[in-house]
Structure formats: C-alpha cells, structure tokens
Amino acid sequence: MSKRLILLALLVAAWVVPPAARAQAADPLPSWNDGPAKARILAFVRSVTEPGGKDFVPPAERIAVFDNDGTLWSEQPIYFQLAFAIDRAKALVAKNPALAKQPALKAAAAGDLKALAARGERGLAELVAATHANVTSDEFARIVREWVATAQHPTLKRPYTSLTFQPMRELLDYLRANGFKTYIVSGGGIEFLRVLSEELYGVPPEQVIGSSIETKYEVRKGVPVIVRLPQIDFIDDKAGKPVAIHKFIGRRPIAAFGNSDGDFEMLEWTTAAPGPRLGAIVRHDDAAREFAYDRASPVGTLSRALDEAPRRGWTVISIRDDWRTVFPAAR
Template sequence: MSAELPSWNNTATKSAIVGFVNKVTQGGSPDFVPPEQRIAVFDNDGTLWAEKPAYFQLLFAIDEIKRLAPEHPEWQKEQPYAAILNEDISSLLAQGKVGIEKMVGVTHVGVEGSEFNKIVTSWLSTAKNPLTDKQYRDMVYQPMRELLDYLRGKGFKTFISSGGSADFIRVFSYDLYGIPPEQVIGSRLKLRYENTDGHPRVLTTDKVEFLNDRKGKPIGIKQVIGHRPIFVAGNSDGDLQMLEWSTTGKGARFGMLIHHTDGRREWAYDRNSSVGYLDKALLAAKTHGWTVVDMAKDWSIIFPKVKSTSSGKETQKEPALNDG
C-alpha cells in the first residue's frame, strides 16, 4: 500500500480507500463491480482545488469585469460592476446570488466556446490567488490528483460534478485532473445558435439553464451519466444530496468528505465559513458511514511542488483546450 497514494499518510482514511477499491475490483470478491459500473464523481471547489477567499470562477469573473470595463463606461454606476471597480467588497457581497449570476453571465454572454477557452487559459497562465500569491492552477490538491490516478488505474471512470460553470472547468479539467471535458458536469447557461454569412456559431446567453448544486447535483449526474456513482467525494453542504443519493444505492458504495482542518498549510473551516460551508453533511457522515478526510492528519502535503527549470523559473503545462 505504501506505493499507492504517496501523499496520503498511512491512516485509517487511506486504508478505507484502498480497502474499498480492492473489494470492488478483485475478481471473486462478493462486492466485485464490473469496470463499466465503476463510476467516481468529485466536486471541484474545495475538493479538487482550493476555494478561498472565494470560488475561483468568481475571482475570474471579477478580473474579467475589470478587463472589460473600458468597453462599458455604464458599469461605473451599475451594480455589481461598480462595487468591483471601486474595490468595494462589502457592497459586492451584499449583491448576493443575483449579483453573482450577473457577474458570471456577463463573462460568458455572446461568447463562443473556443473564444471563452482562450480567455480562461490566458487568465490561468498569470492570475494569482490574493491570499497565497500562488497561481490558481498550482492550488490543486496533490493527494486528490493521486486519488484520481489511482482510481483510473483500477478501472474507474472519473467525473466532476460542480456548482461552477461546466464551460469554465472544461478548459483545465484534463490538464489539471486528467478528466476530459465530456466528463465534467456543471451549471449551464442557455445557448443559442446563429449562422451569419455562412459562419455557424453556438453562443451563450445570460439565462441560467441548470444550476448544478445541492439537489441539482444528483439530477445532473443522472442526466449525464445515467446511474449512481459508487465512489463520490465532496466537501460542503452543497454536496449533501449527491452523497446521499450515491451512497444509498445497492452494492458497495464509498462516500467521502474533505474536511478543511489544516490552518497552517491551507485553511481550517467548516461551519464558520461562507465558502464551502460544512454542517449538515458533516453530521450526515456519521449516519451514513462516509469517510471524512482530515486534511491536517491524512495528507502529507497539500499542494503539488512546482517544478523549476535550470534557470530557476517555475514551469508548468498550459491547460488543455477544448473547442466548445
């Protein structure tokens, strides 16, 4: 077991993961699951990469609004854009869900898939988290990347189910996680088709088609995959229904919650956080027997070490593009 999941400490959590995988993949086991049914689904924010001080897609939207502001002088007096341009965080937070939807919508509306991919890729190549000064792409959780690789090596097919925009995550899902774009389930804006002078395009609108969060997560999984996963991981109350639905199916099931307990290497939070709020799901873990990952105890490292070139400069592959 020492060669598997090297960034996971040899705790009961690692033993539970390996034990489950062994019993569902070994021939002759009463819990054997054929490869075509070995489906694993992971939340993204707070589960596969960090989510402080806010969801990274929201931080992208803020930066994109600042970039586009010269083309929209009306934003100086229109919320939530005025709050962003004036660095008025309290007013921005006061906009609530409606404000967030407007912000995300304006960064997508009327944009074709390939164009949006280039915008996100450019942002990821330079943007840094304001709290850590790390690039966002360097704030993935190394133990979770190892877990994804481990599961795929055992015949699992891995998916993402996120409350964030599927289009946003698809830009980097393969490069960062080894998960191809078609295996990303997320919130969706409505699309429209147009053909101008023989140039057909599919463009986004500012209307929400599907919100892949809370009760929406099991619905999204059912719509895209067709049946319940046998391995599912999340980190907040937004993942509660996904965990409940997935782990109450027939046969062997594995539910996992990432508990942010490491205030030294990352952040320690659960019920006291507006981002990644974890309360009911943590209580439900005891009832359903889900494995709770204690980041401080179970992980030997949090973030991957960034490789350096001979010149000492950091280097990393660019996120893979899909053409939308």
C-alpha cells in the same frame, strides 16, 4: 528457457500486465498519511476490483464523482471562478467605463465583495451576464485560458492552477488505473472547468458536469458557433447534483467525494444504494498549509454532512492529519 525467451517473456509481462496490477505494486497514494481515510479508500478499491469477490463491480459501473471547489482545489477566500469574474469585470470596465453604470459590475470591478453581495441574486446574475455571456464558447474558452495563465491567488501568491490537491490527483489516477471513470460534478461553471480539467486532473471535457448558462446555435456569415446567453440554465449544487449525475451519466456512481453541504445529496444518492459504496468528505482543518473552516464559512459550509457522516458511513478526510502534502510541488 533460453535467455532470449526469458527476456521476451519479461518484456511481454510489462505489456500485458494490466495497469491496475502495476499501480498496486507501489504505494498508489504517496501523498496520503497512513490512517483510516487512506485505508478505507484502498480497501474499497480492492473490494470492487477483486475478480470473483463478493463486492466485485464491473468496470463499466465503476463511476466516481468529485466535487471541484474545496475537494480538488482550494476555494478560499472566494471561489476561483468568482476571482475570474472580478478580474474580467475589471478588464471590461477599464476598456469601457460606461459599463460601471451597472452596480454589480461596478462593485466587482472595484473588488468590493460586500457591495456585490448586497445586490443579491440579481447582482450575481448581472455579473455572470457581463463576464460569462455574450461571447461564443470558443471565445470564452480563450478568455479563461488567458486568465489562468497570469492570475495569482491573493494570499497564497501562486497561480490558481497550482492550488489543486496533490492527494486528490493521486486518488483520481489511482481510481482510473483501477478501471474507474472519474467525473467532476461541480457547482462551478461547466465551460470554465472544461478548459482546465484535462490538464489539472486528467478528466476529459465529456466527464465534467457543472452549472451552466443557456447557449444557442447560430450561423454567423456561414460559420456555425455556440453563443453563451445571459440566462442561468442549471445550478449544479445540492439536490441539483444527483439530478445532473442522472442526466449526464445515467448511472448511479459507486464513489463520491465532496467537502461541503452542497455535496450532501450527491453523497446521499451515491451511498444510499445496495452494494459497495464509498462516500468521503474533505475537511478543511489545516490553517497552516491551506485553510481551516467548516460550519461558519459562507464559502464551502460543512455542517450537516459532517454531523451525519458517521451514521451514513462517510469517511472524513482531514487535510491536517491525512495528507502528507497538500499542493503539488512547484514546477
């Protein structure tokens, strides 16, 4: 071949080699230590993408679902969205002290989690109504964006948005490079998460599923808006996760990643079906770099899923042993 032809052929190769093939050339999961968890993930992806292989899965059916709190970012000492609600309660009460007449709002504004918890479900509903509802969806998105721009984690002293797990971000990229569609299926609020998901995880809003409050369509002075109402619509946790997956996606995932008993049914639904399946649990066992908790923690309790993981073939990902790095390098 002529030199020009060789050059052209090389250029062409760079164009036409599918991203998946390129991703496999280098280590696609550099923040993972070599160990059983990484090996299992790599083997699974290889098996479902190998053309003509016995476990081949067509790209359209390569659906992977991820819990968010504790799976894609930290969740201690409290869910980050609860920190948002508390900060928002503070701001609202500062602006309008009369709001402190509502006990839940008063407790939240004072940062008194014990008093808030004592109000039970009713207290939580009051807090959600005051901090998440009675605004349009556009206004809510703006409020969330403003909050994440300045808020800091209480003990790690970093922005919440810097507390995503680098190994899981690599995993999301790796799966997408291999033709997977990646979904977030979170107990957290769907509209809260959608503000952040694209930037943090490369997951577009239409691939985020979460808990929701009721909304209403309204035309205000000729301008249509979606208004957020102070009523719970759906709790995307436990048995709600497979229900939501079925409703939003209408396909059964082939891979599911969680970290708590709230993800049990999602992993069960995903893995108790014929064909190649991957279920995995992130275990928080690294007090030095992140947090160490499982059975006793009220946030992200992991007990039954951990007990049943071996028998169900679920992979346990140890943060301490399996992750070389936990958080992305500071920018």
